[in-house]
Amino acid sequence: MAKHQTVADEEEAPIHGDVLEAILTHVPLIDLVRACHVSTSWKGAVFSSLRHLNPVKPWLIVHAQSTRYPYTTTSHAYDPRSHVWVDIEQLRSTTSRPSDRRARICSTCRARSAPLVWRPDPIVALVGERVVIAGGACDFGDDPLAVETYDLTTRAWDTCDDMPAILKDSCASTWLSVAVDKSKMYVMEKCSGATHSFDPITKTWQGPYDLRPDQNVFSSIIGCSWWVWSERLRMSKA
Amino acid sequence: MSNTSENPNPSSSSAKITLKTSDNELFEVEEAVAMKFCTVKQYFEDEKDNDVAARGSSTVIPLPNVHSAVLARLISYCKKLPQSNAVADNHEEEETKKKERKQYGTPGDLVDLISAANYLDFKEGLEFFNQALADHIQNKSVEYVRKFFGIKGDFEPHEEEKYREEYAWAFEGVDED
Numbered sequence: 001m002a003k004h005q006t007v008a009d010e011e012e013a014p015i016h017g018d019v020l021e022a023i024l025t026h027v028p029l030i031d032l033v034r035a036c037h038v039s040t041s042w043k044g045a046v047f048s049s050l051r052h053l054n055p056v057k058p059w060l061i062v063h064a065q066s067t068r069y070p071y072t073t074t075s076h077a078y079d080p081r082s083h084v085w086v087d088i089e090q091l092r093s094t095t096s097r098p099s100d101r102r103a104r105i106c107s108t109c110r111a112r113s114a115p116l117v118w119r120p121d122p123i124v125a126l127v128g129e130r131v132v133i134a135g136g137a138c139d140f141g142d143d144p145l146a147v148e149t150y151d152l153t154t155r156a157w158d159t160c161d162d163m164p165a166i167l168k169d170s171c172a173s174t175w176l177s178v179a180v181d182k183s184k185m186y187v188m189e190k191c192s193g194a195t196h197s198f199d200p201i202t203k204t205w206q207g208p209y210d211l212r213p214d215q216n217v218f219s220s221i222i223g224c225s226w227w228v229w230s231e232r233l234r235m236s237k238a
Numbered sequence: 239m240s241n242t243s244e245n246p247n248p249s250s251s252s253a254k255i256t257l258k259t260s261d262n263e264l265f266e267v268e269e270a271v272a273m274k275f276c277t278v279k280q281y282f283e284d285e286k287d288n289d290v291a292a293r294g295s296s297t298v299i300p301l302p303n304v305h306s307a308v309l310a311r312l313i314s315y316c317k318k319l320p321q322s323n324a325v326a327d328n329h330e331e332e333e334t335k336k337k338e339r340k341q342y343g344t345p346g347d348l349v350d351l352i353s354a355a356n357y358l359d360f361k362e363g364l365e366f367f368n369q370a371l372a373d374h375i376q377n378k379s380v381e382y383v384r385k386f387f388g389i390k391g392d393f394e395p396h397e398e399e400k401y402r403e404e405y406a407w408a409f410e411g412v413d414e415d
Contacts, residue, residue, distance in 0.1 A: 019353070023372050027372045034408050035375055035383065037380050038380055039390065
């Protein structure tokens with residue numbers, strides 16, 4: 001290669017413009033923070049790439065707790081823009097200095113008061129500005145059909161009407177399908193297709209609506225644009 | 239000037255297409271390979287529509303923007319493509335792919351490959367070589383990136399310091415240079 005000791009101008013750098021922006025679409029979001037700092041033209045390219053080619057998308061954050069002692073919790077985030085999973089270190093206390101750069105991602109997480117009822121398998125949904133947590137509580141002690149909402153603006157928990165009793169014995173993760181639009185949450189019992197809707201503002205349930213297209217459908221799933229996906233599996237006698 | 243060494247299976251019955259590079263080298267490539275380049279495919283289809291030429295090596299497709307050295311590398315990449323382009327679904331596979339991408343050398347080389355792949359509208363190649371360069375940004379220090387890409391930092395020292403302080407987490411835990 002030719003001498004590069006003289007002045008490595010922007011023009012002399014082999015990569016710039018569209019090519020650089022296209023390359024940056026392949027770089028995970030977190031690494032772009034450093035890429036911004038390479039030079040002013042790279043900073044421009046990072047912003048342009050994020051604006052036009054591969055925009056930032058909301059992350060999915062998963063907090064998991066082990067069901068066995070010592071019930072360790074782990075947190076992961078999925079960045080759909082970069083197609084990567086990121087481990088998030090537990091925030092132990094606000095004073096501990098994060099040793100890993102991943103930890104700081106969580107620095108905007110803040111402690112919130114806990115829900116009122118302990119539930120191993122609830123429905124969790126975001127409806128407008130409210131987080132709805134329904135059902136899935138233990139039979140003993142707690143009401144298994146209890147419903148709570150958390151208002152993101154007022155930061156307060158509120159109790160609501162219980163879930164319809166028909167959903168009582170249905171584990172949320174196995175037997176229920178949930179969809180949400182701007183104002184309501186819809187819960188479908190997968191086997192029967194019976195669907196109820198919940199309005200977090202009036203705190204009331206409506207239904208049931210029978211959404212099963214015909215009796216041969218034994219499992220139905222509900223989706224957010226009000227499409228009902230049905231799996232039509234006839235009993236095949238071999 | 240015909241470059242027959244580019245054709246490892248002369249017995250293959252598939253049709254051949256001749257490509258002419260900017261430095262007037264002729265490459266005889268299998269149709270399946272040439273059709274990966276959408277620009278060539280388009281040219282070939284236009285020719286067919288006009289009934290100008292019959293199929294095969296009697297047609298010479300000029301590629302005035304591509305140098306022979308670059309085309310040779312693109313063709314060899316193209317030939318081992320089917321398996322290498324599958325989405326990596328496990329860590330090991332991703333590591334192998336990363337190693338494979340590392341073989342493509344300096345940013346200068348990669349930029350030549352990228353602009354050729356861009357001109358030829360060769361999507362898989364473009365993705366691959368873009369990712370090869372992205373590998374040199376991901377998890378690397380700013381100094382490494384500057385050195386690798388031949389860029390001079392042009393921030394004021396106080397700007398630089400402030401940024402590093404503000405985003406300290408982003409500068410920790412990167413790979414050794």
